[in-house]
Amino acid sequence: MKLRLAFLYVISAVLFCLIVVLALENINNKEEEKKEEEKIEFESGSTIQLLRSATGQIETLDLNYYLLCVVASEIPFGYEYEAIKAQVVVARTYLFNKIINDKEELADVCDSYMHCQAFTDIDKLEETWKNKGFSETDIKNGEEKIKKAIIETQGEVITYKGEIIDALFHASSPQKTEDASAIWSGVDIPYLKSVENVEDENYERRTSTNVISYATFKNTLIDNGYIHDLTLDEFNNIHINEYTSSGRVKSIAVGPYCIKAENLRTLFGLNSTNFTLSIRNENIQFDVLGFGHGVGLSQVGANTYAKAGKSCEEIIHHYYTDVEIKDINSEQMKRGEI
Numbered sequence: 001m002k003l004r005l006a007f008l009y010v011i012s013a014v015l016f017c018l019i020v021v022l023a024l025e026n027i028n029n030k031e032e033e034k035k036e037e038e039k040i041e042f043e044s045g046s047t048i049q050l051l052r053s054a055t056g057q058i059e060t061l062d063l064n065y066y067l068l069c070v071v072a073s074e075i076p077f078g079y080e081y082e083a084i085k086a087q088v089v090v091a092r093t094y095l096f097n098k099i100i101n102d103k104e105e106l107a108d109v110c111d112s113y114m115h116c117q118a119f120t121d122i123d124k125l126e127e128t129w130k131n132k133g134f135s136e137t138d139i140k141n142g143e144e145k146i147k148k149a150i151i152e153t154q155g156e157v158i159t160y161k162g163e164i165i166d167a168l169f170h171a172s173s174p175q176k177t178e179d180a181s182a183i184w185s186g187v188d189i190p191y192l193k194s195v196e197n198v199e200d201e202n203y204e205r206r207t208s209t210n211v212i213s214y215a216t217f218k219n220t221l222i223d224n225g226y227i228h229d230l231t232l233d234e235f236n237n238i239h240i241n242e243y244t245s246s247g248r249v250k251s252i253a254v255g256p257y258c259i260k261a262e263n264l265r266t267l268f269g270l271n272s273t274n275f276t277l278s279i280r281n282e283n284i285q286f287d288v289l290g291f292g293h294g295v296g297l298s299q300v301g302a303n304t305y306a307k308a309g310k311s312c313e314e315i316i317h318h319y320y321t322d323v324e325i326k327d328i329n330s331e332q333m334k335r336g337e338i
C-alpha cells in the first residue's frame with residue numbers, strides 16, 4: 001500500500017513538473033511570436049542595401065529598421081516627440097536624396113556619418129545607452145517613440161518643386177541657421193536659407209572654447225598647406241576678415257593669407273564657425289556658439305519648438321523654405337519618380 005502511494009506521489013510530481021515546463025515553453029513561444037508579430041508590423045516591406053564601411057560588407061535591411069537605427073544614432077531619444085518625428089522625415093528624405101543623386105557604387109548608402117548618415121545597430125546603441133546609465137524603461141520608451149514616429153510618417157519625404165531635397169541638419173545654431181550658399185561652393189540652394197532660430201539655452205554644447213598655442217596654430221596651417229610661415233607679429237594681428245549673412249565667420253586674415261572659417265573648424269575641431277577670436281599670451285582663443293555647420297534643421301531648435309507646441313510639419317516648414325511634405329511609395333522614390 002505504502003509503495004503504491006509513494007509511486008502515485010512520484011507520478012504526480014513528474015506530471016506536475018511536465019505541466020510547468022510545458023506552460024513555461026508556451027509562454028516563451030508566445031513571447032517569441034509576439035516579438036515576431038511586432039517586427040512584421042514595424043517592417044516597411046521595402047529594403048535598402050547598406051554598405052558597412054568597416055568591413056566592406058553589404059547588407060539588405062528593412063527600410064524602417066534602417067531609419068530606426070539612423071534616427072536613434074542621430075538624435076537623443078529623450079527629445080520631444082514632434083522633434084523626433086521631424087528627424088525621421090529628414091532621415092528618410094536624406095536617404096532617398098542620396099539614393100537618387102549620390103548612390104554608393106555597390107549599395108544604396110553607407111553607415112558613415114561623414115558620407116551618408118550615422119548608422120549604428122540598435123542593439124549596440126542599447127549597450128551604449130545602458131553604459132551611460134539609462135534605465136531599461138527609458139531605452140524601451142525611447143525606441144518605441146522612434147518606431148511610432150516612423151510608422152506615423154511612413155512614406156513622407158520633403159520636396160522642393162517636385163524633387164526630393166538635400167535635407168541637411170545639424171545639432172545647434174543659436175539665433176540663426178546658416179545659408180547653404182555661404183558655406184559650400186557658393187551655390188544658392190533655395191530651400192536652405194538662413195532662418196531665425198530659437199534654442200534652449202541650457203543645451204550643454206551651446207557654447208565652447210578652444211585655446212590654441214601660436215606654435216600649434218602655425219604648424220597645423222603650414223602642415224596642411226594653408227600658409228608658408230607666420231611670424232609672432234602676424235599671429236598677434238590675426239582678425240576676422242568676413243562674416244556670412246547669418247553672422248557667422250566666413251574667413252579670417254592670417255598675415256597675408258585668408259583662411260576659410262569652415263577649414264579652421266575642421267583643422268582645429270571648432271564646434272561651429274559662429275565664433276569670436278582673441279589673442280593673448282601667444283595663444284589664440286575661439287569662443288564658439290552652437291554645434292555643427294548650421295545649415296537646415298537644428299535639432300536643439302526643433303526640440304525647443306516642439307516643447308512650445310509646434311508640430312513636426314511646422315518644424316520642417318520652419319527650417320526648409322518653401323518645401324512640401326509628400327507621401328510617396330518607397331519603390332517609386334528609389335526610381336526617382338515623385
Ligand SMILES: [Zn+2]
Binds near residue numbers: 104111115116117
Ligand atoms: Zn555613404
